[in-house]
Amino acid sequence: MTGAVARAGRRAGRGGRSVLDGLASVGLAVTNLPLLVVSIVVLALAPVPFLGLALVPWTMSLVRMRANLERRRASRTGVLVTCPYHPAPERAVPGGWQRFRWTVTDPATWRDLAWLAPGALVGCGLGLIGVLVPLYGLAGLTLAPVWIWLGTGWYGYGSIWSVDSIVVGLLCVPQGAVILAGGLSVAPWLRRVDAHFARLFLAPTRTAELRLRVTQLTVTRADTVDAQAAELRRIERDLHDGVQARLVSLSMVIGLVDELLDRNPAGARRLLAEARESSGAALVELRHLVRGIHPPVLAERGLGGAVRALAIGLPVEIAVEVDLPGRPDTPVESAAYFAVAETLTNLIRHSRARRGSVILRHAHGILKIVVTDDGAGGADPASGSGLRGIERRLAAFDGTMTLSSPPSGPTVITMELPCVLLSPRTTPSSVMD
Template sequence: METRDWIRDGLRAIAGGVLAIGLALTNFLLFVLFVVSLVLTPVLGLGLVLLPLVTRLIRARAAAARHIAGWWGVPIARPYRPRPEGTLPVGPGAYRQIVTDPATWRDFAWLLPGALVGVVLGVVSLAVPLYGIEGILLLPLWIWLGTGDYGYGAIWPIENVGDGLLSVPQGVLILTIGVLAAPYLRRADAWFTRLLLAPTRNAELRSRVTELTVTRADTVDAQAAELRRIERDLHDGAQARLVALGMTIGLAEEMVHRDPESALKLLAEARETSSTALVELRHLVRGIHPPVLAERGLDGAVRALALHLRIPTSVDSEVTERLATPVESAAYFAVAEALANVTRHSGATFAFVSIRRAGDVLHLEVGDDGAGGADPSAGTGLRGIERRLAAFDGTMSLSSPPGGPTIVTMELPCELSSPRTTLSSGTD
């Protein structure tokens, strides 16, 4: 790390210590409010209203502590149980849900210890650099004025200025130690916060089960919708043409002896119908698993997709190896849906796709220079991308301020396909 970097981190940590001292005061206030709201519960039911409100404040304070801990490389997940549907924000239902949530009591248990640890570490991270600055600036000044006193009752005469200036290198050393140690003190505070505010093992498992339940339901719904689409396309397209083809050939059979010329026309029409049905079947198969994806992999398929867009689209990909087939398919269709949004809604003149792989995570970015303001709740296909990625524990984030640009960032756990899979994919 360069000198400029550790100085910047140290100053940021010292500022974080000052912030921790200030936030500690809110911990004490919230502790008192929580106790009061519990005591007032039997009194006219005031706690049924007051406790949920105070708990919201405590959770907001705890969320701020988790966010600050994340600044120092200590991520802390939210441990709270979701509020049941139909439950009011205040009242008996909300009160019951709050007091039965273990995370509520962990937040409460953290308030005072978290405040004390934050104050102590904040004071240390602030006092040591200040003491070093005192040695550099103030002590030589006091000695020069003949009023320097180190606590031993000895007043340094003005002729000992040279000896007094020895405090300058000592101050520099203390200041350096303080600046270097401040980030470690902030991380120690973050780890203590994580000790009390992080989800327990049971809470993590419960949250994971809930997430998987929602993901499975979304996946089942998406698969059902996809099956309905395929059935509808078959029924309205290829199936109807194949039925017409059979009827045309039947008429030709009846007319082949008594009107050969008309029969030939019907057979020519049947040939055209069969070609059209074949094209529709190819389009349908391409919608299920594009042949170009099986032949060229994700990199080649996305580049081929970009060539057919009506706006210039650049593709920057570092992933040339083959991935597992389900992952390739999910990533391809997610990029395709994002690019479809660009062409339909953004009004952009340029788009880009970036594909990276870091370890076992595939990173995808699709961006444009359009009008921005994309909203997943507006039915622009972004929810579909989220559902598609969630089936693989993937995530999607969106940055689309009004006026643009819009950037869709997707992450997808992935693994390389086996050599056998790669070989078969390339020879089919």
């Protein structure tokens, strides 16, 4: 019962936020038409020397700011709309020819302009529906209490809701409650419809997607090379400062034992005991180093078993659901495991969550991982919470990460990795275990 009430409360909260988003859509839609008028006037003045070079890029930057705001609002509803613009020239200066050319030759600029008018109509229309329907229900819900408070001289909210007796007012209460609940339920759906409509104009075209993909691959390749170099330096440093130092010390002790074996057997035995302790410590350090490269539990139990083992040791209740008929290649499996580990670490450190879940599924050649929590939300990849590192780790295998984390929660992180599952296999344990 308590769980049902909590779920109803969360749905009502999401509906209320969607109503506020609808109200914001109405306000933002009003700004589209002035932007469109100013853009048309400025483009008409583009042939004027110097004036067009200065005004056109400045005006288009305002249009891009408005379009990027709509892309972010659409992404918050779960409809991902990536930024499609060409990268700015390195030496483009305000008022210069390069900046003007960069602006007007980008197809995304004209798609932004084409969206302003229909985007205003659709955003305003859907926003008004999402706001007025719950308000109408709220008016009916409060009709009887207000009538009792104001007295019999008050006849309701004009022609919208009218009342002439307490019986009529009480009959309006359940009607208003149903309309209010329906409006709160429909409001998120209306926001998604508005987001999908914006995506038709503001998402990159097929050509732009290919260009962005090439750029992304170039960047991720460089990031992967840098990350691998940093990881190799870390392993080299750990080996040099830890295991190697202990092995050198062990070699020196064995040399001393060889010298004392005939002259001082008791001293030699003490040195052998020290050598045994030193070799044990070196083995422990080497095991820790190997776990950081590829955890033995991952090799033994696979991704699902390793994630379950990881979740058991956390102070927060984590439900793990696994639907993997096979195992990915070892590099993909390792990347997915460390991505989940980093995500759960962020959950413990930053979310203040009481429970969470991890879902692992494979379908249509995609390994999909969904990590959720009931924490405070507000996660931001730019805040340094490790999400950027997860993105880079997944990008090395052509994977993606999407984040939904409104300020009041819940946080939902969806990771997707293209891969083919192999038949279940058993990997022998490490000889050091």
